[in-house]
Amino acid sequence: MKTTRARQLYAALLAVSAAVSGAAVHAEERGYDVAAARQAWVLNCMGCHTGDAHAIAGKVPPLTGELGHFVRVPEGREFVMRVPGASNSSLSDAELANVLNWLIDTRNADTRPADFRPYTAQEVAAKRRPALTDVAKHRKALIESLRRNGDTAVADQY
Numbered sequence: 001m002k003t004t005r006a007r008q009l010y011a012a013l014l015a016v017s018a019a020v021s022g023a024a025v026h027a028e029e030r031g032y033d034v035a036a037a038r039q040a041w042v043l044n045c046m047g048c049h050t051g052d053a054h055a056i057a058g059k060v061p062p063l064t065g066e067l068g069h070f071v072r073v074p075e076g077r078e079f080v081m082r083v084p085g086a087s088n089s090s091l092s093d094a095e096l097a098n099v100l101n102w103l104i105d106t107r108n109a110d111t112r113p114a115d116f117r118p119y120t121a122q123e124v125a126a127k128r129r130p131a132l133t134d135v136a137k138h139r140k141a142l143i144e145s146l147r148r149n150g151d152t153a154v155a156d157q158y
């Protein structure tokens, strides 16, 4: 009886540690640090974007699903870094790249392109500024560009 219980516990522990190290390897390949990304999200983004990045109708866009479409075109990749909440955040270039890669991998895995290249600190440093002033205009142009590329998934309104 005792041994069965111990075996069960051991098997459960093995499963957990395999899952944890699997997730770490996966995240590393994708170019981000999960703990740092969660912290950056909580301190710099979540206050407006909600814990699970869903939309607040008419006010805050969802960051779930849409971003995977945006990063398919160069202007969309840039748009994501230049919206004021991202561009003007107190996050360093590396930290912003990290939280964006985490968002794309964990909340936009179904919609990002298969050949998505993770953001790098260098790319963010080169492109995050200046912050967009007319976000709505840029978003509209981006959505039109996606449509011309045959991607009609992102709605104009949120």
Ligand code: HEC
Pocket: 041, 044, 045, 046, 047, 048, 049, 059, 060, 061, 062, 063, 066, 067, 079, 080, 081, 083, 084, 085, 086, 089, 091, 099, 100, 135, 139
């Ligand atoms: C003060 C509130 C606020 C904070 C903080 C904030 N955002 Fe935003 N975010 C918004 C609003 C509002 C929009 C809609 C566009 C606009 O008005 O800037 C937006 C738009 C976006 C978009 C474009 C999505 C789309 O569909 O157009 C991205 C990407 C984004 N934010 C990422 C972030 C990230 C990453 C952080 C944290 C580093 C962050 N935001 C912090 C309020 C915020």
